[in-house]
Amino acid sequence: MMKKKVLVIDDSNPIRLLLEAILSRHYTVTAVPDGLAAMAWLSKGNNADAIVTDLHMPNIDGWELLEHLSNSYLYKEIPVLVLSGEVVNADPSAITARYSNVQVVMQKPFDPVVLLEKVAHILNGQLTASIS
Incomplete structure (x- = not known):
């Protein structure tokens, strides 16, 4: 079975590496530093089954990214x-x-186990909007 794809967007290199380490055991992970890089990646025909994003980033921040994603066919x-x-x-x-x-809103710092559970629930369609 093919692994599901998760796009991670965070301008903090240590956080990106941590998220990649946590998620890559279960999913194919692409990690980029900001919304601009995320949109460039998506526009090249790549697709993600889920996105994990920060809000505060340079170039295109998380708010602009969410706006673009939610308005995009x-x-x-x-x-x-x-x-x-x-x-x-x-x-x-x-x-x-x-x-x-947006299915889940989580606060940093985060519990890696909870994050994995939330991503799994999102990918399995078992989660409707929750806040942690």
């Missing part, structure tokens, strides 16, 4: 897990309500 069905330290300043339920593809 090609990408609006890709489930998204928002993983950010910025969630404290935003109402997570407002994020999941505004962006239909």
Whole structure:
């Protein structure tokens, strides 16, 4: 069986490496530093079964990325897990309500076991919007 693909977007190299290490045992992971690189990757015909993204990044930040993904015919069905330290300043339920593809909003620092569970649930279609 082919592994599902997860696109990880975070401008912090240590966080990207950590997420890659956690997720790559179960999924094929592509990790990029910002929304611009993510959109470039997607526009080359690549596809992801799920996206894990930070909100605060250079170039195209997570908010702009979410806006683009949710308004895109090609990408609006890709489930998204928002993983950010910025969630404290935003109402997570407002994020999941505004962006239909956002399934989970998680706060940094995060528990790797919980993150893996949330990604698995997203990919299996067993999760509807939750906040951790």
